[in-house]
Amino acid sequence: MNLRNIPFDELYENFLLPEKGTPISPEEAMDLAFRAALQGAGFVRSNPLVGAVLVNKNQRFVAASWHSKFGEAHAEQALLQKLKTKNLEDELHSATLYSTLEPCAHQGKTPSCSHLLAKYPLKKIVYGRCDNTKKVSGNGLKHLELHGIKNELFSSTKNLDLADKLKFLTEHFECYEERRKPFVTIKVASTLNGIYAHSDSKREWITGERSRKYAHFLRLLSDAIVVGARTIIQDNPSLTDRFFQKERIPLRVVLDPTGEALFSRKLSEHFILKEKSKIFWWINLETRNKISSTLMKESETRGICFKVFEGNTKEEKLAHVCQELYTEGQARILLEGGGSLWSSALNSKLCEKLYLFQAPKIFSGDHIMHWTKDAKIQYLNLENSISTLLDKDTLIEGLTDEHHTL
Numbered sequence: 001m002n003l004r005n006i007p008f009d010e011l012y013e014n015f016l017l018p019e020k021g022t023p024i025s026p027e028e029a030m031d032l033a034f035r036a037a038l039q040g041a042g043f044v045r046s047n048p049l050v051g052a053v054l055v056n057k058n059q060r061f062v063a064a065s066w067h068s069k070f071g072e073a074h075a076e077q078a079l080l081q082k083l084k085t086k087n088l089e090d091e092l093h094s095a096t097l098y099s100t101l102e103p104c105a106h107q108g109k110t111p112s113c114s115h116l117l118a119k120y121p122l123k124k125i126v127y128g129r130c131d132n133t134k135k136v137s138g139n140g141l142k143h144l145e146l147h148g149i150k151n152e153l154f155s156s157t158k159n160l161d162l163a164d165k166l167k168f169l170t171e172h173f174e175c176y177e178e179r180r181k182p183f184v185t186i187k188v189a190s191t192l193n194g195i196y197a198h199s200d201s202k203r204e205w206i207t208g209e210r211s212r213k214y215a216h217f218l219r220l221l222s223d224a225i226v227v228g229a230r231t232i233i234q235d236n237p238s239l240t241d242r243f244f245q246k247e248r249i250p251l252r253v254v255l256d257p258t259g260e261a262l263f264s265r266k267l268s269e270h271f272i273l274k275e276k277s278k279i280f281w282w283i284n285l286e287t288r289n290k291i292s293s294t295l296m297k298e299s300e301t302r303g304i305c306f307k308v309f310e311g312n313t314k315e316e317k318l319a320h321v322c323q324e325l326y327t328e329g330q331a332r333i334l335l336e337g338g339g340s341l342w343s344s345a346l347n348s349k350l351c352e353k354l355y356l357f358q359a360p361k362i363f364s365g366d367h368i369m370h371w372t373k374d375a376k377i378q379y380l381n382l383e384n385s386i387s388t389l390l391d392k393d394t395l396i397e398g399l400t401d402e403h404h405t406l
């Protein structure tokens, strides 16, 4: 198992650029490009997170930039704009550009990065990951070669951790573009023996403050956050990011077949409705027919958009929800709980990645709930799992690799 020393939320929060002219090695340049890319967290939707760093012919740092918002300048274009604004275009002469991803080759909402870069006398582009989407797939690199700019896929024997970091930046994009589905992650806070809640108690914190902060970073990263009805009833969560305070609220999604969460308290007392932003509230057709026109109107003015489940089992329903979210352009989906929801995601093999925050505690008794309580999986392997210490808790994360249901 790999151990991650610095959690990503710290890298995100404590992002500082070196002084212009600072000597910088290829590893440092790519690591800086990774940290620059993280700055786009929460805003790039189905696009990859991308960072770019320019190192001049004397191996000195010049500037860094990143893709900051879906539909806006790509990292390389943002970098060129920065150089222009700062009158630093001369530094491009014989320079090396480090980008976390192969430069694009197509004109979409923004111009093609390889065409923009080819206008400058760069020596080389070093890229962190290949973009295997049809529109790119080596085409940008070929164009740059035609203009005398070499290219190289980054590899490092000194910083093995970097390969994982670079993969993280594109995991949702690769899933969305290549496999045509959203990147679904499960986030669980549990005890050492896998307990995530007591069935007889109100909201309780299992993990410590540091883990909860990281969980907010996962919210920041996500396009949509999904919870089951009983989490709404028990916890009354707001499902916003209170630590990083970006002007963006992810799409909140509630799975509430019988309306038990909707009817559990007055709308004015649901914390999830405090922030006026869109909420998808999935219900069964029979439930929809029970909602009075007054409640329907009030719900809609408070941001709720009712959706009707398709399918009979929870697995089929979740697959339908994910498909709809995909169609809506939601690329990173976070399943926040509880156990009934996580189990359905495991059973339907919809979960791409697991984040397990484990507190050094054991709960026992008659009312404990195991996070895989309804799962029918025989086993699940996490690929290249990584552990990070978050004060007393341990975060274990990994992509779900082999996955066998009973």
Ligand SMILES: NC(=O)c1ccc[n+]([C@@H]2O[C@H](COP(=O)([O-])OP(=O)(O)OC[C@H]3O[C@@H](n4cnc5c(N)ncnc54)[C@H](OP(=O)(O)O)[C@@H]3O)[C@@H](O)[C@H]2O)c1
Binding pocket: 187, 188, 189, 190, 196, 197, 198, 199, 202, 203, 204, 206, 227, 228, 229, 230, 231, 232, 234, 235, 255, 256, 257, 258, 313, 314, 315, 317, 318, 336, 337, 338, 339, 340, 341, 342, 344, 345
């Ligand atoms: N430790 C943590 O990380 C964490 C995180 C979140 C919540 N919690 C705790 O978890 C507890 C609630 O968990 P829970 O397992 O009892 O309930 P839950 O998963 O929050 O909610 C269950 C409800 O959601 C519906 N649902 C779940 N998955 C669905 C799917 N795929 N499609 C359609 N509907 C779906 C269920 O439908 P059916 O009625 O058809 O079964 C049921 O109505 C609370 O105590 C909360 O505090 C802990």
